[in-house]
Amino acid sequence: MNTKSRNHAASTLLLALLLPMVGCRQEKNVELPPFDGARALAEVEALVAISPRDAGTSNGWKAARHILQRLKSFDIDAEIDTFTDQTPEGEKTLCNVIGRIPGKTDRWIILGSHFDTMPGIKNFQGANDSGSSTGILLELARMLAESEMVPDVGILFAFFDGEEGIAGYKPGDGLHGSRHLARGLAQSGEAGKIDAMILLDMVGDPDLHIAIPRNSSDNLVKEVLHAAHATGNRSHFSLSRNLAITDDHVPFLKIGIPAIDLIDFRFGSEPGKNDYWHTPADNLGHIEASSLGIAGTVTLQLLEQMACSGTLQ
Numbered sequence: 001m002n003t004k005s006r007n008h009a010a011s012t013l014l015l016a017l018l019l020p021m022v023g024c025r026q027e028k029n030v031e032l033p034p035f036d037g038a039r040a041l042a043e044v045e046a047l048v049a050i051s052p053r054d055a056g057t058s059n060g061w062k063a064a065r066h067i068l069q070r071l072k073s074f075d076i077d078a079e080i081d082t083f084t085d086q087t088p089e090g091e092k093t094l095c096n097v098i099g100r101i102p103g104k105t106d107r108w109i110i111l112g113s114h115f116d117t118m119p120g121i122k123n124f125q126g127a128n129d130s131g132s133s134t135g136i137l138l139e140l141a142r143m144l145a146e147s148e149m150v151p152d153v154g155i156l157f158a159f160f161d162g163e164e165g166i167a168g169y170k171p172g173d174g175l176h177g178s179r180h181l182a183r184g185l186a187q188s189g190e191a192g193k194i195d196a197m198i199l200l201d202m203v204g205d206p207d208l209h210i211a212i213p214r215n216s217s218d219n220l221v222k223e224v225l226h227a228a229h230a231t232g233n234r235s236h237f238s239l240s241r242n243l244a245i246t247d248d249h250v251p252f253l254k255i256g257i258p259a260i261d262l263i264d265f266r267f268g269s270e271p272g273k274n275d276y277w278h279t280p281a282d283n284l285g286h287i288e289a290s291s292l293g294i295a296g297t298v299t300l301q302l303l304e305q306m307a308c309s310g311t312l313q
Ligand SMILES: [Zn+2]
Pocket: 118, 129, 164, 278
């Protein structure tokens, strides 16, 4: 790995500084309300008002502060984790935003999304890539924080900077934020506390079809398909046995953490086309609340399966 991090100490302490595990706020079973795609869309709209959000730019920092403020407004323990990393354009200072909902045990699930935009595209909103997944994570954070439920397994919300290549995906470019978090967990020995890393990316397409890439962990594929079936959304999910995708879940797979990428990599003018990807057409006019609702509903069910019982139900 040709990246480095001066500031990995912050990540090293990421989990160590957590509050001691608290007991159940309330022992009774708590029924969560349905996931609301319209609320997730409102989060996307607020994020997209800060566009573009290229890594290391003033708007990138503004977007990070916005996400931090949203998490804090839900009364979630959150912080900006600033770090430096080597890119093809030299060393850059970037930042992840981290929020935590502790569970009853010392185990964690990481729920991830990047929030930066692909550089060099005029009038780019990145409403789908990366707004859609960021909006869903924020709405899930709000729901879980406002509920009376304390999960068995803690949820760590990771909003990654620098997923997009700063210089066109040259070697060592892209995935900067996820590599930084994974590196910190590996170096601190805390990677062993992570049950799973669940990544969302490009999940706002009106024609939502999440094709899970083959470089995803088998046990998580099983959990996701179960969650999709249980919520009546199985037709929106499939396995892409021929396609491996380089995305923010990969650094976690590399250090032995089970990980999965929930991505619809066909975002375009017709079903099957991807001609909106990384173009100005990736805008608020081309994502839908109903799709955010599907992806959010399945992710919520997945969390309930994995964080509340630890097994398939
Ligand atoms: Zn992208």
